[in-house]
Amino acid sequence: MGLQLAWNNEQTKMEIDQTLIDLLERLLQKAGESEGVNDGEVALTFVDDEAIHELNRDYRGIDRPTDVLSFAMNETLDEEPEIIYELEEDEELDDLTDVLGDIIISVDRAKAQSEEYGHSLEREIGFLFVHGFLHLLGYDHQDAESEAEMMGKQEAVLAQVGLTR
Structure with a gap:
């Protein structure tokens, strides 16, 4: 199967072109290689600040927009809502087990942050992706050590496709 990207655009402030999707697919392959993840699907959705604000409030209890949210299929935290999925006639349960999770990126936050940090919008979206x-693989940045580890991994993957600062 390999690593696959399924994407959706639910915002109107930025055109999502094939060049950006191709870049994100390359990033997915490089990140997967570096983490030893060869199979699975990542669902990516582009939204605006209003939509990500609502998701951040509803799922994390934080009442403000954020830049990126991740919802891993293998997480089992008590505070997460139970997801009940009904299979379509032509689906099998095995088809669902390869889904790594969902990534939601706010185009509004990505634009603002790319300007703030002085780099391209493509680099910012790539970084967030x-x-x-x-995060889908279980990494977190709750302390300085884990943040440094995660940042190093992100920068290494971005450098492989030429998205340096």
Whole structure:
């Protein structure tokens, strides 16, 4: 099967072109290689600040927009809502087990942050995507050590496709 990217655009402030999707697919392959993840699907959705604010409030209890959210299929935290999925007639349960999770990126936050940090919008979206992917795999940044580890992994993957600062 390999690593696959399924994407959706639910915002109107930025056109999502094939060049950006191709870049994100390359990043997914590089990040997967570096983490030893060869199979699975990542669902990516582009939204605006209003939509990500609502998700951040509803799922994390934080009442403000954020840049990226990740929802891993293998997480089992008590505070997460139970997801009940009904299979379509032509689906099998095995088809679902390869889904790594969902990444949601706010285009509004990505634009603002790319300007703030002085780099391209593509680099910022790429950074947020790899960041979200690492969260799907269980990485976190709750302390300085884990943040440094995660940042190093992100920068290494971005450098492989030429997205340096």
